[in-house]
Amino acid sequence: MLTPASPAAAAPGDGSPGDTNISYLGRWDKTSSTFYASNWAGAYLRTGFTGTTVRIRQRNSVEFWASIDNRPFVKFTGVSGTVNLTPTPLAAGNHTLVVNYRQRAGSYNGDAVFGGLVLDAGATTLALPVRPKVLEFVGDSITAGTLSSNLALTDYGWLTGERLGTEHTQIAIGGACLVAAADGCWGMEQRYFKIDAASSANWDFSRYQANVVVINLGTNDVGHSVTGAQFQSSYTAFLRNIRARYPVATILALKTFRGRYITETQNAVTAVNNAGDRNVFFVNTDGWLTADGLADAVHPNDLGHQQITNRLAPIIAGYLSPSGRYEAEAATCDGTIDSNHTGFSGSGFCNGTNAIGAAVQFSASVASAGSTTIAVRFANATAAVRPADLIVNGVRVQAVSFEATATWTAWTTKTLTIQVNAGVNTIRFSPTTAGGLPNIDYLDVTPR
Ligand code: GCU
Ligand code: CA
Numbered sequence: 354m355l356t357p358a359s360p361a362a363a364a365p366g367d368g369s370p371g372d373t374n375i376s377y378l379g380r381w382d383k384t385s386s387t388f389y390a391s392n393w394a395g396a397y398l399r400t401g402f403t404g405t406t407v408r409i410r411q412r413n414s415v416e417f418w419a420s421i422d423n424r425p426f427v428k429f430t431g432v433s434g435t436v437n438l439t440p441t442p443l444a445a446g447n448h449t450l451v452v453n454y455r456q457r458a459g460s461y462n463g464d465a466v467f468g469g470l471v472l473d474a475g476a477t478t479l480a481l482p483v484r485p486k487v488l489e490f491v492g493d494s495i496t497a498g499t500l501s502s503n504l505a506l507t508d509y510g511w512l513t514g515e516r517l518g519t520e521h522t523q524i525a526i527g528g529a530c531l532v533a534a535a536d537g538c539w540g541m542e543q544r545y546f547k548i549d550a551a552s553s554a555n556w557d558f559s560r561y562q563a564n565v566v567v568i569n570l571g572t573n574d575v576g577h578s579v580t581g582a583q584f585q586s587s588y589t590a591f592l593r594n595i596r597a598r599y600p601v602a603t604i605l606a607l608k609t610f611r612g613r614y615i616t617e618t619q620n621a622v623t624a625v626n627n628a629g630d631r632n633v634f635f636v637n638t639d640g641w642l643t644a645d646g647l648a649d650a651v652h653p654n655d656l657g658h659q660q661i662t663n664r665l666a667p668i669i670a671g672y673l674s675p676s677g678r679y680e681a682e683a684a685t686c687d688g689t690i691d692s693n694h695t696g697f698s699g700s701g702f703c704n705g706t707n708a709i710g711a712a713v714q715f716s717a718s719v720a721s722a723g724s725t726t727i728a729v730r731f732a733n734a735t736a737a738v739r740p741a742d743l744i745v746n747g748v749r750v751q752a753v754s755f756e757a758t759a760t761w762t763a764w765t766t767k768t769l770t771i772q773v774n775a776g777v778n779t780i781r782f783s784p785t786t787a788g789g790l791p792n793i794d795y796l797d798v799t800p801r
Contacts, residue, residue, distance in 0.1 A: 379522030395523030404476030410468030671718020
């Protein structure tokens with residue numbers, strides 16, 4: 354008979370909530386050892402497991418999404434008890450699982466708790482590599498994914514994190530303001546520091562450190578009579594208070610898509626910059642969302658969230674890589690990210706499809722326009738040279754030949770000089786013969 358594991362009984366591999374093979378990203382409440390509660394919009398759990406089936410223990414009716422082996426997320430609605438995630442058993446072997454619970458908000462009040470996994474007899478969970486960087490997105494319904502098809506999962510916060518190969522979470526709830534307005538509004542200036550929107554318990558910021566915090570607030574304050582002066586002083590204090598929790602994070606203050614409190618947001622950023630905090634930036638979002646990217650006057654639809662992601666991900670990539678190194682696994686790779694040939698940096702390399710035009714594209718940020726050197730690390734254990742076009746910001750600038758290397762593990766660096774714009778640049782290697790690209794490990798862009 355299966356009994357819920359107590360914390361003392363939790364052992365790596367057993368699938369109980371306390372199983373250390375399971376990673377919990379975002380603001381989970383682990384107060385109960387038998388049911389861990391998922392809070393805010395973008396929390397998730399991730400684990401590997403063996404066997405052919407996986408079931409998940411729920412307490413009361415709940416809605417959640419699960420993805421097995423990186424396949425599209427499947428939505429489970431109104432389920433409870435032991436829920437079978439594999440109605441069709443999997444092939445025997447190692448698998449991965451990601452679960453996101455729907456946020457309790459508005460009229461939805463499901464029991465967003467995780468009671469552990471039930472695996473095949475003799476099967477175990479497996480620890481997955483934890484992605485080294487964490488992005489945190491702070492906002493309202495736009496950042497919670499309202500009116501997108503799968504809420505938090507189809508939101509720009511989630512998509513951006515996935516695009517960049519980082520961990521990520523959305524500290525967001527529909528209706529949120531920055532200011533805790535007197536007429537009642539989730540005031541993120543206070544709520545952000547809590548374990549959940551409606552909780553009085555403080556979040557323990559020692560649980561994880563975000564590398565980048567993206568703030569998208571102000572859209573709702575307008576409807577709560579928040580004055581510009583109030584907004585600016587709250588935003589300034591909010592930036593300082595986040596900095597107190599995350600001493601080294603880059604903080605990005607987005608211009609709200611509706612253009613609310615623009616000057617006040619910029620002034621708040623300038624205020625903390627002038628006070629010595631240089632790692633806070635205002636991000637102009639003009640033109641990011643087109644009319645067909647909106648589901649209504651305010652909320653992006655799925656296309657809109659992709660449009661935001663296309664703009665935001667390269668900007669964040671630049672801040673994640675102040676050294677100027679861009680791993681191919683975080684770039685766009687027309688092929689697969691592999692790890693079978695050792696000696697690569699990061700978690701893998703781009704094995705491009707062997708075809709003309711099967712490219713790898715990096716997005717690199719530099720502070721000023723002009724000439725810079727780039728170094729691309731590659732391996733090509735075929736006898737033949739693999740030629741490619743180097744395309745910078747959409748313009749073909751030169752041909753590059755990737756010569757043969759002795760083996761697939763004999764990684765070699767080729768240095769080139771290009772002209773870049775201030776801000777984000779796309780740097781694309783597009784093969785011109787049917788052999789495709791060599792395996793590509795990373796691109797170093799000398800900062801300027
Ligand atoms: C081999 C090698 C791959 C490489 C491929 C190629 O399959 O293992 O890493 O990408 O050849 O020729 O492109
Ligand atoms: Ca290949």
